[in-house]
Every structure is written in structure tokens, then in C-alpha cells.
Amino acid sequence: xKKDKKQTVPNILIRLAQLxxxxxxxxxxxxxxxxxxxxxxxxxxNEHIRMIISNYELNEDIDIEDTETNPSxxxxxxxxxxxxxxxxxxxxxxxxxxxxxxxxxxxxxxDNVISIHTNTSTINIEVNADYLTRLFDLSEQSPIxxxxxxxxxxxxxxxxxxxxxxxxxDEIITGCVDETFKLFFLRIxxxxxxxxxxxxxxxxxxxxxxxLNTHDIQTIYNIKExxxxxxxxxxVIKDLSICANMSPxxxxxxxxxxxxxxxxxxxxxxxxxxxxxxxxxxxxxxxETGYSLGFTNLSHFSxxxxxxxxxxxxxxxxx
Numbered sequence: 001x002k003k004d005k006k007q008t009v010p011n012i013l014i015r016l017a018q019l020x021x022x023x024x025x026x027x028x029x030x031x032x033x034x035x036x037x038x039x040x041x042x043x044x045x046n047e048h049i050r051m052i053i054s055n056y057e058l059n060e061d062i063d064i065e066d067t068e069t070n071p072s073x074x075x076x077x078x079x080x081x082x083x084x085x086x087x088x089x090x091x092x093x094x095x096x097x098x099x100x101x102x103x104x105x106x107x108x109x110x111d112n113v114i115s116i117h118t119n120t121s122t123i124n125i126e127v128n129a130d131y132l133t134r135l136f137d138l139s140e141q142s143p144i145x146x147x148x149x150x151x152x153x154x155x156x157x158x159x160x161x162x163x164x165x166x167x168x169x170d171e172i173i174t175g176c177v178d179e180t181f182k183l184f185f186l187r188i189x190x191x192x193x194x195x196x197x198x199x200x201x202x203x204x205x206x207x208x209x210x211x212l213n214t215h216d217i218q219t220i221y222n223i224k225e226x227x228x229x230x231x232x233x234x235x236v237i238k239d240l241s242i243c244a245n246m247s248p249x250x251x252x253x254x255x256x257x258x259x260x261x262x263x264x265x266x267x268x269x270x271x272x273x274x275x276x277x278x279x280x281x282x283x284x285x286x287x288e289t290g291y292s293l294g295f296t297n298l299s300h301f302s303x304x305x306x307x308x309x310x311x312x313x314x315x316x317x318x319x
Contacts, residue, residue, distance in 0.1 A: 008183060010050055013042035015064050026179065031056045045187040048131035053173065054120040055084055073128055074151040075106040078194060080123040083161060083169045098273070099161035099169075103197060105129075105151045123172065125190050132194070142202045143209065153211040158259050159200055168193050204260045210253065219244050220254050227267050231274050232294040235267050272308035275301075279317040286313045 009027050017024050020035050028041040038056025045051070079102040129151040148155060161169065168189055177185045223244050227235050240263070241248040255263050271293055278289045290301035290313075305313045 006044075008044050010042040010044055010052060012064055013040060013052065016040065016062070019062060019064070031058065035059055043183060043186055045183060045190070048128040049187065049190065050126050051172075051186065051190050052124045054122050054124070056120055073106070074130060075126045076103070076129050076132065076148060076151065077106070078103055078125040078127075078197060080125075080161065080169060082121070083123060083166065084121045084173060085170070098270070099166055101159050101161055101165075101197060102156060103148070103159060103201065104156040105148065105154060123169065125194065127190075127194060132198075144201050144204050144206055145198060147209045148198075148201070153209075154213065155209060156212055156217055156258055157201060157204075159197055165193065165196060168196075201260075206257055209257060212254070212258075216254060217258075219246065220251075220258055223251070223255065223263075224259070224266075227263070228270055231267075231271050232292060234294065235263055237263065268304065269308060272305055275305055275313065276309055276316060279313055283317075286317065289313065 009024055013024055013027075013029055017029050020029075020032055022029065022032050024042075027043055028039055031038050031040070036056055036058040038054075040056055041053045043051045081100050081102070082097040083099045129149045133149050144157070147153070148157075172186060172189050175185070175189075223240055226240070226243065237248050237252065241251045244251050246254075252263060255266070259266055261269070275289050275293055278284045278292065279286070284292070286302070287298055290298050293301070295301035295304075302312055302314075305316070309316055311319070
């Protein structure tokens, strides 16, 4: 007797197609022009892992009940942001944005109603924590991984997507694979991304993790935006803690837990990325770049730039 084919399209994608009066073809939904533009593709690899690729603009938000969301399954999500090539991304920012991925437990988003926002360019991977736990021996020296895979408290981490990770993402987005092998190929790539990200998280030296709530997460991200918006002004912890309505200790602790870096080191890293952009893309001189980013000592700027970028600013501008 012929076995029934397993469903390989997420129900939420089918529901979205129904609401938009269209259908999913080869696990891909093209947004009808009267509702917006772009596409959304979904893949259910097995009962443990699924992936949704979204790159669209809608004329208005849509609320859809995600019937596959079940907190008891202890899912871990990986949400990739700013990872589409500029030529393909429908959601564009006025400023340079860094590709990143949010990694969190299902307890961060316990609401089973997902808002399909008007502007989305993301890849979402959801994987069962029990499934991951069975795949490798979990070191007792890795409290972050232990807490993440135990999935008993709300946790969120953000990790920068480095070029090696971006290459895998590009294969998922642009790779042309025969339909015969597509699910197999994409599952391998999704699991490779998960593995590499867990390896990065294991490098973090947090010994104790604090459960997060929505308000704390929003506050920390507001502080991050404030820091990056004023990239020429070094952050002052006392002022930031007042804006956050948190003690300096709590602010520093939660910021480092989420981003894996202290507030100042995080600021300095993005400050030097902006310096590199100004030198290469804007063709500013070394002195113009240094002064525009708040340095009063160009020797200090040169030394800091070399520590982060790997070469002196003058040499970088000519490379």
C-alpha cells in the first residue's frame, strides 16, 4: 500500500494563502499584487524542525493563528534578520544594518497568534529542544547551552551573522536545487546554521542566566538603538540606566546576556564598522573619519581601528 505523503508545508503558510485568496505552489506563496509584493516559503522537514523564509511587503498587517505552536514541545527559534542581498531585500533601511540572528526559547513568544507584519525580510527556523539534545553530548561547562536546551525559562540571545554563516544563508536563499533534493538540502543547511550558532553561544562566558520578560527585552533593545543612533558619542552607563529605568548593574547584566558583549565593547565594535564604512564607501580621510566618530586623538583612533579591523585605517582605505 502506498504511504500518504507527509505534510511539508507549514499550516501558517496555508492559512496565509487562504486569507490572501491564493495558493502555495512548491511550498512557496507569491503575494498577490493587490495585497503587496514578495513571497513567503515554508518547509516542514520533520516533526522536529521547520523553516519559513519571508521577503515581502503587505499593505496591512494580518493576524493568523499558528496552530502548530505548542509550548509543551519546547521549541527553540532562530530568527535571521538583514540577511537578504540588497538587490533582493524588499525591506530596506536608511542606514547600514548588520546581519544578525535572534535565538530564543519558545517561552519568549507564548502567544499563538502571529502578526504577519507589513514589512518582513527574515528566515525563521524552529527546532525541538529535545531533538537537539539527542544530537550531541552537552558539556557541563556550557551553562548557556544547558539553559537554552532545557527551555524552562524565557531566554533571548542575539548573535552577529559572520561571513561564514552568511554564505550558508545565501545558499538557502539563492541556491537552485532540484525539487527531488530540496527538502533534504535545506534541512542540512538549516541544521548546519543551528550547529554553528550553538557553537558560537558556547563560547560566551555567562555563568548565570536571568529569565527575561517582554518589557526588559524591549528596554534593552531601545538602549541598543540609542547607542547605535549616537555612534559618535561614547555611552555613559549612568545616563543609559536612567533612560532604561534600571539599575546600572541590571542594565549591564542583561545587555551582556543578550548580546554577548559589554555595552562599551558592543558600541566600540559598531563604531569601528562605521569607521570602515566611512573610509571605504564615503571616501572620508582618516582624520575626517576619526573626528566624525568622536575621537580627539587620531593616534588612539588608529590603534582602536587596527584592533577591531585588523589593519590601520590608512592602509584599509587604500586596500
